[in-house]
Amino acid sequence: MSKRSSTAAELTVAGAIARSELILTCGPGGVGKTTTAAALGVAAARAGRRTVVVTVDPARRLADALGLEAGAAADEPHKVAGVTKRSTDGELFALMLDAEQTFDRLVRDQAGSRKQADAILNNPVYQAISGSLSGAQEYMAIERLHQLHTSGDWDLVIVDTPPSRHAIDLLDAPDRLVGFLSHPVYRALTVGQRTFAKITDAASSMFLWAVKRLAGPQIVEDTVQFFRSLANIEGGLRDRAKEVSKLLRSDATAFIVVSSPRSEAVGEAEHLLDAIDEKHFPLAGVVVNLIHPLPEPLGEAVEAELADMGEGPLVDHLEWHRELTRLAEAERSQIAELERLSGHAELIELPLLDVDIHDIPGLVGLSDRLVDPADRRGEAH
Numbered sequence: 001m002s003k004r005s006s007t008a009a010e011l012t013v014a015g016a017i018a019r020s021e022l023i024l025t026c027g028p029g030g031v032g033k034t035t036t037a038a039a040l041g042v043a044a045a046r047a048g049r050r051t052v053v054v055t056v057d058p059a060r061r062l063a064d065a066l067g068l069e070a071g072a073a074a075d076e077p078h079k080v081a082g083v084t085k086r087s088t089d090g091e092l093f094a095l096m097l098d099a100e101q102t103f104d105r106l107v108r109d110q111a112g113s114r115k116q117a118d119a120i121l122n123n124p125v126y127q128a129i130s131g132s133l134s135g136a137q138e139y140m141a142i143e144r145l146h147q148l149h150t151s152g153d154w155d156l157v158i159v160d161t162p163p164s165r166h167a168i169d170l171l172d173a174p175d176r177l178v179g180f181l182s183h184p185v186y187r188a189l190t191v192g193q194r195t196f197a198k199i200t201d202a203a204s205s206m207f208l209w210a211v212k213r214l215a216g217p218q219i220v221e222d223t224v225q226f227f228r229s230l231a232n233i234e235g236g237l238r239d240r241a242k243e244v245s246k247l248l249r250s251d252a253t254a255f256i257v258v259s260s261p262r263s264e265a266v267g268e269a270e271h272l273l274d275a276i277d278e279k280h281f282p283l284a285g286v287v288v289n290l291i292h293p294l295p296e297p298l299g300e301a302v303e304a305e306l307a308d309m310g311e312g313p314l315v316d317h318l319e320w321h322r323e324l325t326r327l328a329e330a331e332r333s334q335i336a337e338l339e340r341l342s343g344h345a346e347l348i349e350l351p352l353l354d355v356d357i358h359d360i361p362g363l364v365g366l367s368d369r370l371v372d373p374a375d376r377r378g379e380a381h
């Protein structure tokens with residue numbers, strides 16, 4: 001792939017922390033998206049901004065540090081203690097994404113009346129599928145971002161994204177919702193009662209036949225009722241998906257791609273960067289996390305001496321040193337590839353630390369490296 005042409009060359013990670021209204025961290029699984037999102041939140045709060053971080057399934061100890069015990073209220077913003085101390089500081093809040101709660105809130109917002117909303121929310125079919133709709137988690141992360149952004153309560157909303165097999169799903173989520181609403185089966189199910197009786201459309205009758213066989217006639221009735229009641233809010237859902245799609249491409253938004261320097265992760269990051277470029281989402285930077293340090297060379301004399309020693313702990317040490325050097329060198333070439341792929345966007349390297357980052361001081365350390373290049377220099381090399 002050729003070096004991408006940046007549409008917003010001036011956008012950097014530090015700039016996003018200081019000025020953006022929305023930041024999304026995305027990338028392959030297990031590379032540190034949630035940790036990075038939390039560290040960006042710490043940096044923004046310490047830069048004076050009222051910030052909220054929406055996390056998805058944070059590691060247990062990080063959730064504890066952010067004050068997010070699992071439970072009903074975790075999906076509302078909680079203030080994170082111990083992040084800000086100076087009078088010029090802002091505040092950091094965190095919440096855990098709850099796809100079902102977000103969907104419920106969306107339905108209530110869009111429904112014309114409480115009765116209409118209840119008809120959807122109490123429908124057994126809705127209850128069965130709301131948590132497991134394909135792409136629902138991805139869409140809900142974006143929907144929650146929109147809810148928080150339009151509330152006017154926050155200077156900056158940071159959204160961590162779910163570990164999806166293809167991180168790209170996230171970017172397509174709003175368009176996919178619109179696609180779902182245009183699907184022939186959905187369309188057939190939402191037409192009026194009379195027309196419905198006459199429907200000969202093969203796809204929808206097959207679908208209903210299958211549902212009836214598997215689950216019985218009551219479920220068919222519930223399914224039809226569900227899709228009909230959903231039709232009342234369809235216009236609202238479509239508009240919302242379009243609005244979100246526009247917001248994600250606006251100057252207020254910054255995407256940060258997180259990757260590790262492993263080839264599988266870099267391959268996935270490449271697809272994601274391509275999609276971001278192609279769909280014109282604003283990219284603020286690429287964070288390469290979990291980088292092994294490059295060991296100091298032992299020097300020829302020491303190597304020769306160790307090689308003459310035969311077996312023993314020092315020789316094991318030499319072998320280990322060589323292994324680590326090979327690994328670190330392989331990572332350097334993956335980092336160079338990521339640098340090429342990120343084009344004009346900033347590339348930030350973060351070392352693999354000895355300990356998990358699960359407390360506020362750990363996040364503060366990481367946030368300093370994200371905002372201040374001087375803190376990064378030399379660390380990962």
Ligand SMILES: Nc1ncnc2c1ncn2[C@@H]1O[C@H](COP(=O)(O)OP(=O)(O)OP(=O)(O)O)[C@@H](O)[C@H]1O
Pocket residue numbers: 028029030031032033034035036056057058059161162163164289290350351352353354355356357358
């Ligand atoms: N630079 C680092 N050094 C050491 N440990 C790290 C570093 N960055 C993240 N970790 C640890 O790696 C683990 C995975 O991080 P995290 O949960 O942020 O990844 P993720 O990309 O959000 O994962 P998932 O795709 O499962 O959501 C956590 O235990 C975290 O503490």
Ligand SMILES: [Mg+2]
Pocket residue numbers: 033034035056057058160161162163
């Ligand atoms: Mg995560």
